[in-house]
Amino acid sequence: MPLDELKSKFGQFLKQRGHKITRGRFEIIDKIASYTSHFEIEDLVRWIASQDKGIASRSTVYRTVRLLQEFGAIREVIKLGNRTIYEFVAGKPHHEHLICVECGKIIEFYREEIEELQDRVCEEHDFMPINHRLEIFGICSECKEGKLESRELEYRA
Amino acid sequence: MPLDELKSKFGQFLKQRGHKITRGRFEIIDKIASYTSHFEIEDLVRWIASQDKGIASRSTVYRTVRLLQEFGAIREVIKLGNRTIYEFVAGKPHHEHLICVECGKIIEFYREEIEELQDRVCEEHDFMPINHRLEIFGICSECKEGKLESRELEYRA
DNA sequence: TTAATTGCAAAAACTTTGCAATCGG
DNA sequence: CCGATTGCAAAGTTTTTGCAATTAA
Numbered sequence: 001m002p003l004d005e006l007k008s009k010f011g012q013f014l015k016q017r018g019h020k021i022t023r024g025r026f027e028i029i030d031k032i033a034s035y036t037s038h039f040e041i042e043d044l045v046r047w048i049a050s051q052d053k054g055i056a057s058r059s060t061v062y063r064t065v066r067l068l069q070e071f072g073a074i075r076e077v078i079k080l081g082n083r084t085i086y087e088f089v090a091g092k093p094h095h096e097h098l099i100c101v102e103c104g105k106i107i108e109f110y111r112e113e114i115e116e117l118q119d120r121v122c123e124e125h126d127f128m129p130i131n132h133r134l135e136i137f138g139i140c141s142e143c144k145e146g147k148l149e150s151r152e153l154e155y156r157a
Numbered sequence: 158m159p160l161d162e163l164k165s166k167f168g169q170f171l172k173q174r175g176h177k178i179t180r181g182r183f184e185i186i187d188k189i190a191s192y193t194s195h196f197e198i199e200d201l202v203r204w205i206a207s208q209d210k211g212i213a214s215r216s217t218v219y220r221t222v223r224l225l226q227e228f229g230a231i232r233e234v235i236k237l238g239n240r241t242i243y244e245f246v247a248g249k250p251h252h253e254h255l256i257c258v259e260c261g262k263i264i265e266f267y268r269e270e271i272e273e274l275q276d277r278v279c280e281e282h283d284f285m286p287i288n289h290r291l292e293i294f295g296i297c298s299e300c301k302e303g304k305l306e307s308r309e310l311e312y313r314a
Numbered sequence: 315t316t317a318a319t320t321g322c323a324a325a326a327a328c329t330t331t332g333c334a335a336t337c338g339g
Numbered sequence: 340c341c342g343a344t345t346g347c348a349a350a351g352t353t354t355t356t357g358c359a360a361t362t363a364a
Contacts, residue, residue: 018317018318019318019319020317020318020319020362020363020364021363021364022318022319022320022362022363024319024320025319041353041354042353054321056320056321057320057321057322058321058322058354059320059321059322059354059355059356060319060320060321062353062354062355063319063320063355079236082328082329082352082353083353084353098278098279098282098284098286100284101287107282107284109278109281109282111274111277111278113270113274114271114274114275117268117270117271117274118271118291118293120268121255121266121268121293122255122293122295124266125255125264125266125297125298126297126298126301127255127257127264127293127295127296127297127298128295128296128301129255129293129294129295130258130294130295130296131294131295132291132292132293132294133290133291133292133294134275134289134290134291134292135289135290135291136275136278136279136284136286136289137286137287137288137289137290138279138284138285138286138287138288139284139285139287140282140283140284140285141282141283141284144283144285175342175343176343176344177337177338177339177342177343177344178338178339179337179338179343179344179345181344181345182344198328198329199328211346213345213346214345214346214347215329215346215347216329216330216331216345216346216347217344217345217346219328219329219330220330220344220345239327239328239353239354240328241328
């Protein structure tokens with residue numbers, strides 16, 4: 001879906017909920033769409049702070065991010081410690097993430113079979129899925145050396 | 158694994174890292190083991206506050222929870238908004254979660270095939286998995302009525 | 315006009331940390 | 340005894356909120 005169409009739909013979404021079309025909201029959606037991969041709220045806040053013209057405040061960023069989540073244009077894809085990493089989902093096929101706990105690298109992947117199995121699980125539980133998140137934490141190939149020896153005593157169920 | 162064995166291993170784990178066996182740490186592991194399902198840090202803090210004898214402070218709870226995670230006895234299984242929900246993993250087979258966004262109900266499930274597919278994905282990326290978390294957010298059977306009509310305008314990739 | 319939005323500062327919620335006193339080995 | 344741990348209070352993070360001024364429709 002092209003960005004313009006998305007923005008127009010976001011406009012409809014706002015109207016439907018009795019909200020207004022404001023410049024700040026659309027500046028933020030533009031900025032988010034410009035991120036090729038993941039972003040955090042602080043990225044948006046820093047970007048705003050770096051601009052001459054005041055685009056929005058920290059509060060507006062938080063409020064707009066919430067709206068965009070409800071609208072469905074962005075998702076919280078990784079929750080790592082106290083950080084929340086978002087992703088602009090427009091135009092990208094759905095996918096999951098491998099996260100390297102050493103270097104922070106994020107690798108995206110998609111397996112149709114995993115999605116299907118999830119659907120089946122939901123059916124079995126008469127559960128209507130809205131969204132899901134599969135995070136695999138581990139060590140990426142570059143960080144792998146010398147990471148095995150200190151783990152023997154850890155408890156494994 | 159019985160609780161005593163687990164505690165003994167935790168003792169070894171502490172020694173190996175140059176830490177000490179203290180009463181607070183073992184009171185906390187006992188309490189965590191007593192939770193049949195999920196818990197949050199505030200549950201532990203409230204429990205301590207409700208006890209006559211001072212078992213540990215809030216700081217000690219946070220520090221011990223971190224140790225137990227490193228040891229592998231507990232996991233962060235759900236990150237919902239700003240809440241972190243933990244689970245005592247000892248003696249329970251690994252599983253994933255369905256989370257009802259209406260009522261907060263948590264349903265556990267396990268699908269061998271999903272685990273295998275994840276392993277395959279990791280192999281393909283030469284990625285060494287340490288742990289993973291699959292959260293499916295949605296609406297449980299009891300909450301399902303009347304939840305469909307307000308979603309048409311949401312953007313779907 | 316008037317109801318929604320904004321920015322600010324304050325507060326809330328959650329987590330970490332420095333330090334002096336205490337405790338474990 | 341010595342170094343790890345604890346409790347406390349303070350500070351750090353991240354997010355939310357009340358409110359007066361502003362803006363969209």
